[in-house]
Amino acid sequence: MRPLTKLFLGIVAIVGLLDAAAFALLLWPVPEAMTYYQDQSQWLQPTLLALTGVTAAVFVIMLLVAILRRSTTSRLALQTPSGELTLDRRAVENTVTKAIVAQHPVGQVDVSVTMRRRQVTRMQVNATSIQRDGLTTLATDIEQTAKDAVTASLGVPVKRVNVHLEPASQQQKGAVRVV
Template sequence: MRPLTKALLGLVAVIGIVQALAVMALTWPLAGVRAWLLVYWQPAHWVLFGLAAFVGITFLIMLLVAVLRPATTTKLTLASDQGDLSVSKRAVENTVAKAVAAEHPVKGVAVAATMHKSHVKQATIDAYSLDPTDLKAQAAGIEKTAQTKLEHLLGVPVKKIKVNLHPGAKAPGNAARVL
């Protein structure tokens, strides 16, 4: 989880806890707390109203994200006139990894795909180059190979392909070249 997301979730949690404690103090018969809150009722009233509005808007946004954001899946569904074919996420990742390893001088190819029901949203390719001279051109070639493999062979659109190409000297010892 990103640090900003953690901070925002923590802020919402703290505000929600403070709001819940303030509402409990107003409704539960705690004489000392209730007397203090009633003395300062006007500012406390607006603070509680503001906290409630903030928490309500936050949960409304969370609900909209949960409802409107498309769900990812582990099965890619390919429709044809003879019926539907389901291809697993692992098969898509292995197909791209083998195509990249066969056409480019790389080793330790790892592919992570994020898929929706009928298309690949993102494919992230990590590889170690055996020829560290022009990594940018190699990364562009790897991206084109992955795009071609996914779009022409599987017939599915790809929204984004991200290539992380590292010099071969930094490759882990167990990263073997796939032939």
């Protein structure tokens, strides 16, 4: 998780906890808290109302995300003439990995797939290129190979493929150099 996202979630959590504590103090009347609330009501009442508004907005957003976001799955369902066939996410990733290794000069291929019930929505391909030149054309070729491997072998559409290539260095880290 990104640090800025963590900071935002932390601030929202603190605001929610403060709002819950203030609400609990109003429901369970503690004489000192009620006296303080009445003495400081000029600024405390609008502040608590704003905290409640922020908390309500966060929960409305969470509800909308829960309702509207499409869920992903770890199994791909394929319709065949003899019934429904389900494939695990690792099987799809292995199919794409083998196709890329067989057709392109790359090593250490790592494929990550995000799927919905009947389609592959996203593929992330990380690979180390054996060659140092022509990485952009190699990346587009790998992208097309990944799409073709899933479409040809499974018959399901692929929405997006992200390819990240690293050129192979002359000397790998931790490698023993013999002179």
